[in-house]
Amino acid sequence: MKLGIDVFIEGACTAVKGKKVGLLTNVTGVNHRLKTSIDLLHEHQDIDLVALYAPEHGIRGDAKEGASIESSTDPRTGLPVFSLYGESKRPSEAMLQSVDVIVFDLQDIGSRYYTFIYSMAYMMEACKKYGKEFIVLDRPNPIGGLKMEGNLVEEGCRSFVGLLPIPNRHGLTVGELAMLFKDEFGYDCSLTVIPMDGWRRDMYYDQTGLAWVPPSPNAPSLSMALLYPGTCLVEGTNLSEGRGTTKPFEYIGAPFIDGFALAAAFNGLKLSGICARPTSFVPTYQKYKDEQCHGVQLHITNRDHVNAFQSGLALIALIAKLYPSDFSFAQHANGRYMFDLLAGTKQLRALIYQGESSTFIQQSEEQLRTFEQLRKPYLIYDSPKGAHV
Numbered sequence: 001m002k003l004g005i006d007v008f009i010e011g012a013c014t015a016v017k018g019k020k021v022g023l024l025t026n027v028t029g030v031n032h033r034l035k036t037s038i039d040l041l042h043e044h045q046d047i048d049l050v051a052l053y054a055p056e057h058g059i060r061g062d063a064k065e066g067a068s069i070e071s072s073t074d075p076r077t078g079l080p081v082f083s084l085y086g087e088s089k090r091p092s093e094a095m096l097q098s099v100d101v102i103v104f105d106l107q108d109i110g111s112r113y114y115t116f117i118y119s120m121a122y123m124m125e126a127c128k129k130y131g132k133e134f135i136v137l138d139r140p141n142p143i144g145g146l147k148m149e150g151n152l153v154e155e156g157c158r159s160f161v162g163l164l165p166i167p168n169r170h171g172l173t174v175g176e177l178a179m180l181f182k183d184e185f186g187y188d189c190s191l192t193v194i195p196m197d198g199w200r201r202d203m204y205y206d207q208t209g210l211a212w213v214p215p216s217p218n219a220p221s222l223s224m225a226l227l228y229p230g231t232c233l234v235e236g237t238n239l240s241e242g243r244g245t246t247k248p249f250e251y252i253g254a255p256f257i258d259g260f261a262l263a264a265a266f267n268g269l270k271l272s273g274i275c276a277r278p279t280s281f282v283p284t285y286q287k288y289k290d291e292q293c294h295g296v297q298l299h300i301t302n303r304d305h306v307n308a309f310q311s312g313l314a315l316i317a318l319i320a321k322l323y324p325s326d327f328s329f330a331q332h333a334n335g336r337y338m339f340d341l342l343a344g345t346k347q348l349r350a351l352i353y354q355g356e357s358s359t360f361i362q363q364s365e366e367q368l369r370t371f372e373q374l375r376k377p378y379l380i381y382d383s384p385k386g387a388h389v
Contacts, residue, residue: 001198001208004137004175005031005105008194009040015135015192017046022099024053024084024123027061028107028139028213037105037137042077049079050098055106055119056085057216064217064285065243084119089160091126101133107215108174109225110143112153113232113342116215118163120174121181127189135192138175138380140208142225145171145201145381149229149309151364152371153344162344167371168309169229171201172378179378193380201383204303218248226300230312236339237316238328240293244283251281252315253295255288256326263296265318273306275299276315310361313348317357 002010009031021041023029029037038059041049052074057063059074059081069083082095096102102123106116120136127134150168158164164185166172172180175193182191205212205222214220219228224247231249234241242251253259259278266276276296283289298315300306320327329339329349340346351357 001032001196001210003032003139003196003210004194005029005037005040007197008103008135008137009044012194013044013047016101016103018048019100019133020048020050020098022051022053022096022102023049023105024055024102024119025105026055026057026059026215028215029105030213032210034211034213037103038074038077041103042079049077051095052077052079052081053091053095053102053123054081054083054085056115058085061214061216084122085115089119090122093130096126096130096132099132101135102127103135103137104174104178105137105139106174107139107213108141108177109215109219109228110141110169110171111225111229111232112150112164112166112168112170112344113161113228114215115160117174117177118160120178121163121185121187124178124181124187124189124191128187133190133192134178135194136175136178137194138173138196140196140199140203140205140210141171141173142205142222143169143229144204145173145379146383147171148368148371149307150368151344151360152367154346157340157344157346159341161341165371167368168344170371170375172375173199173380176375176378176380180375183378184374195380199381201379201381218243220246220248223300224249226303226306227298227308227312230308230310231298231315233312233316233339233342236330236337236342238287238330239316239319240281240283240287240295242281242283243287244285244289245281247281247297250297251279251293251295252298253279253281253293254326255291255293256323257294257319259294259296262318262322265322266296266315269314269318271307271311271314273300273302273304274311275301313352313357313361317352317355320352321355
């Protein structure tokens, strides 16, 4: 299997010969031999790399979630690094002044909350505005390109963790998303997608032969990525989503929870492809720092059958029911609820309190069918014969 960066370096890079190139990337921008895209472009005799652009977590992936990043100079190459996660998330004209073309090489994890795809959207917007070309070097969707889960983001709940009306689990690669953004959502820049060679829609990341490079500090594994479409919703509550542990988004808990009771209740739901194990943990930072939390670790028993969105929502609803006096949704100083931004709707929070969250799963099915039709023209890669896409 060849990644977009491999195809680009082997010959497609002739499209940028004689042009000033900027690269939007981070530590996940590597070829199949784990050499960085920064080095590959910087050392290439026919590529004039003049600027780097850093998304959330920074160009080297060492900044915590939500931490503002300053523009800087890359010590290895001496190139300027323009932050796309600082005072503004939109590239300015000054940031693009020195370049003719922007190359995008970032590994997404397949969930709409992940901000890399919105850094891509804003860069596409800027390329259109300032007359620059945009090239996407495609990478696998690590949780596959067949399944979709969740609902579409409502207009009143748009944010940088849900900027556009796509599902929680979208089943697209970044290249496919770029084409969708361009034609359906108005990010109409001069776009070229360099596809992979050998990826199929039914492939999980561990079937590609590629090494897992954590896209961010709390994305250590494929199991985390598979659960993330559901367990990321926990961030909008007073529960710990396991940040500050070795199993973020797999450990869910709080000091007030009885992990054994919660695991029994969750397993009693008999959800497909997943089970809960009681556990205790002490986060080293963020919620409940240095406090003992009790809860569950979610274990995927069949990744082809699990619905992470349904599972994460069911777990939150159970905790709200079992601990009504302790559980709460996190509210910002401006009155907005983070949960609404992650859920993409204000309806779900109320349904959880009413004990009717399961109805939301049924309601969202129609939205998924709508999105399935919307995305069809932008699917680059083949599916196994008989697979439903």
